[in-house]
Amino acid sequence: MHWFPGSAPPRHLKITGAAPAFGFERCEDQSCTVAADGTASSCGRLACPSCGCGGTNLATALLLDAAHGVEVRCSCGFAWVRETQPSLLLSALAASG
Numbered sequence: 693m694h695w696f697p698g699s700a701p702p703r704h705l706k707i708t709g710a711a712p713a714f715g716f717e718r719c720e721d722q723s724c725t726v727a728a729d730g731t732a733s734s735c736g737r738l739a740c741p742s743c744g745c746g747g748t749n750l751a752t753a754l755l756l757d758a759a760h761g762v763e764v765r766c767s768c769g770f771a772w773v774r775e776t777q778p779s780l781l782l783s784a785l786a787a788s789g
């Protein structure tokens with residue numbers, strides 16, 4: 693299946709540890725890829741749609757003027773806005789506080 697004509701979505705990689713000593717681990721589902729909105733196709737985790745990495749390489753910032761969105765920045769330099777449901781947003785707030 694081709695999500696993006698001409699460019700395949702990146703494989704999902706799980707990132708652990710802290711910069712610059714990131715640990716890279718393939719997703720347990722080897723067919724897992726990352727869609728354009730940052731959702732891994734198989735496991736549903738959050739990951740970078742540019743490089744496929746998800747985990748401690750990602751930093752999220754709530755967009756206060758966009759009630760249902762968070763900005764996610766990856767250590768590769770890619771950043772995107774991810775829409776979230778209000779309940780998920782609340783749990784993100786609780787986790788950061």
Ligand SMILES: [Zn+2]
Pocket residue numbers: 704719720721724725732733734735736737
């Ligand atoms: Zn995955």
Ligand SMILES: [Zn+2]
Pocket residue numbers: 740741742743744745766767768769770
């Ligand atoms: Zn990235």
